[in-house]
Amino acid sequence: MQTNQITLAEARPSDHASFKEELQAAFAVAVIDEFGDLPDGPIPSDEVLDGALNARNAEVLHILCDGRKVGGAVLTINAETHRNSLDLFFLKVGEEGRGLGIKAWEAIERRHPETVSWQTHTPYFEKRNIHFYVNKCGFKIIQFFNKYYSDPNHPGGQDDLPGDTDAFQFEKVMTPSRSVLAALE
Template identity: 45%
Template sequence: MNKQLEDKVQLLLANEEDLALFQKELQEAFMNALIENLGDAEAGPIPSDEDIQQSFHAPEAVTYHISLNGENVGGVVLKINNKTHRNRVDLLYISSKTHNRGIGSAAWQAIEAQYPETKVWELFTPYFEKRNIHFYVNKCGFHIVEFYNKFNPDPHQPRVNEHQNNSRPLEEYEFFRFEKVMKMKTRQKIEN
């Protein structure tokens, strides 16, 4: 990773008044990925307004803008558990206008540095998001630990079966769960 770029990427706390623009930018980034991967954007905003609002206002949620040279180029919603130090990335996006510049990797390094006491990071990403899967596994050191689908449903989502009259296709419920177990050495290195 470009050390110069890493120094210019910052996490800036988002305020309540920032959330509408944050939500719009996040949905644009996710919709671009959906169109790129599936060629379909008729489903409405992804993630839904309701899902984003729940993430913003969840207990333990912390929302940051990802800033490059003072310009917002992305954002992240984290859930930080100060008791277990098992933390979660709820939402993370980098503007598609700034892809392939190392900003995502620099942002991830900033997140790890901000929370050096983390023992395990967890996140979820849709099965079709090859860019995300590559990024989290090959760039950030995460491991895929579970695949949620109709045979192994996410226990935190409503039950869906093929016979239900549901407007959402079953594929929308297909996600990978990732974990990154932080090694003590890595945690100490970040602290220094």
């Protein structure tokens, strides 16, 4: 009997190749839905993913449902400010639409109860993500990057994405528990 229990497990460097393939397959679905085809090469590019997976303070996680890999996440954890970011988040193709994403996000929040705020981003065309972050997870849109206002972290846009460079930046301000507040003082 499946319980749809979500847990998180740290990915090992030896897992990175399959992690990237699964993430790229999941991201390809939205790109194909919006643009009809993939540009040359995977989305995000191997170079972009290698940078994220090997970044300072990166935490690469498998999302498990009843012990079976169903997705992944890459977090950047700032142990000093507790202002963390969700850099990449995906469910494997065929695993979406069953409430696993919100359970996975809640597991990430439980994993880092000291977090003051979370930030993430998504391309403008990715309406599923916008719905998920705002309506399901409680993020607020804090910036809209476009030709008039570029992302300072990607001044030339996200070159590996098709279409324009429009994207949203989201933030979720957490309400820390009393014990977390005391530890931060």
